[in-house]
Amino acid sequence: MQQVLQWEGKSNAITSGAWSDQHPVFDTLIFGLFYQIGDWVGSPAFGVALYTTAITATSIAVLVYVVRYLARSGASRRACLLAYGFFCLFPLVPIYAMAMVKDAVFLPCFLLFSVQCLEAARTRGANLATPKAWILISILALLVSLTKKTGIYTVTIACILTMLVVAGRKARLRLAGTVLASAIIMFLMLPGILFPLCHIEAGGKQEMIAIPLQQSALLLKEHGDELSQADRDVFEGILEPDAANKFFWPAVDPIKGTHWTAQREQSLKPFLRTWLRNGVKYPTTYLRAYFLLEQGWVAMPNQAAYESIYSGMRPAYVYTRASLAPNASDSGLPVSSHALFYSGLDQGFTWLNEQFFLQPWFCRAFWATWLPFMQCYLAVRRLRARTMSWNQAAWLIPMLATVPFLWISGSSVSYEGMRYVIPMVFIAPIGCALFTVERENRALRVGD
Structure with a gap:
């Protein structure tokens, strides 16, 4: 909402009307353009609906591509079907895949970039031999950096981890070039040239x-x-x-x-x-x-403590709001006539969180820590048993590049903190499915 207000030049919680880099400027541009399209036809709400349709279609296409990649990489049919079913049925996926929030723009870019890193690891860097493939991963790395403030650091970690398992000096240099190009744009060109020219305020x-x-x-x-x-x-x-x-x-x-x-x-x-x-x-x-x-990120929610400060909400679960934000009217968006319906969605989601047989799966700690720990433990066991190569273990790179930023965030239990863990929810099926890939030839195993 603050980004839409900045697009309109209105006072908001961050600035007096100027654009700010506190939220990604690229996302502000995307939201503003859709909002402007709606304004041109007489209804900003139409622009929001158009954005929602576009980002939902994009997310669907990317998730289908991810499942196809899993199948092409040798994951079992059952694992691919389970991943597909998870993307279709787990409530948090559609909620965040269609939201007008910066994380919704980041997620498709992050998933596509992750697949390129996985493919580089799987082929030992052979897929980076062509300029076309190198340009593709570089563009995706830049999009990841532009759509989230910590994106450039995620790109850096992912590329460094990928460099450890690819073969050949050329592939490593190209991955290093990908990081360098993104860093130059994010740390030099944008704050040093573009922001001053466009009177964009630096984030605090x-x-x-x-x-x-x-x-x-x-x-x-x-x-x-x-x-x-x-x-x-x-x-x-x-x-x-x-x-x-x-x-x-x-x-x-x-x-x-x-x-x-x-x-x-x-x-x-x-x-x-x-x-x-x-x-x-x-x-x-x-x-x-x-x-x-x-x-x-580590513990099941303390119900009594959260109820006393959040008036019945269960913020440490994977909870989010479906209803319109209270300050939506400031940007010219109409108050929905279906407010009771959206409030019912919120209450229904809270009810799901409270059911004992669903609590572990709706607990943030499961996605942020428990499942990643289990994946790493399984990978270490298979590496020691030589039933998995380092290239297969590299399929955990997207998760390993994301986890550190949970632990430097300023929130883990409020509903706002859900944005930080949602990438872990989206990439979890990838690592799980790729554990079903049959063992590689002995020539690819550790020590051979």
Whole structure:
């Protein structure tokens, strides 16, 4: 919603009307163009509907392509059918595949890029021999970088892991060139040339230091009287006003805010020094603040605790809202006449989360940690038994490139945090299905 408001030049939670790089500018451009098409025909809602149709069709095509790739790679027929059924029936897939949110644009690009990395690993880099294939993976890498703020880092990790299993200097150099090209565009060309020309504001640095900010707020809350006045001044100069009382264990937004001011920029270096120094003195406070934020990735939800702060919602499950956001009317979108229906979807989804036989599958920890851990464990066992080659183990690359960014996020239990885990939900069937590929020839095994 903030991106649509920026497209219209209206005041929003991030800027006074200018575009901001806090959310990917490429996504803002896509949402704005569809919104503008609707405005031209007299109804912004038509533009939103057109976008929803387009992104849904794109997602369907990409998911079908992924299942076909699994079959072509030798996955069992049963595994391919299960993956296909999962994409068709698991409720979170269609919800996020058709949403007007940056993650919906990112997911098709990420899946296609992941397939190219898997194919490079499967063929030991042979598929990168042609310029056409290299250009394709480079374009997909750039799209992944443009559609999510952490996308460039995902690309870097995935390409480095792929370089470890491909054969030949040429394939490795081409993967390195893919990373370098994306990095030049994302770190040099966009912020150094395009953003100043288009008067696009840089995203606030509070997003990168969200966890230290949260830890500092808890430190002020629990040990403020023990800190020196100088340390308190440093913390209070970069945190949101009254941060100690605003501390909210499941979310960092009340602490970090949405704006990066000149005062905060000036306080950054002193803050980092003060934060590090106090981390040595109060390690348990820092650890508690961190794991309170990230607990949703490892633990089943604590029902009583969440009910008391979220009014009955089950945020640490794979929950999302189907109903229209409260500020949708600010952008000119009409209030739906089917609000009760959408509210019913929300309640129905919450009910599904609560059923004991479905709770593990709707728990974020299952997709974020439990299933990836099981996949890695199985891969290690098969590698040690020499029933799997490193090229087959490389089929876990998309998951390994995604997991680290869960653990630096500022939310794991709120409904907003669902966006961070949804790529894990989409790629989970890929790794599971490819474990059914028959063992390769002995010449491809480890040690041969």
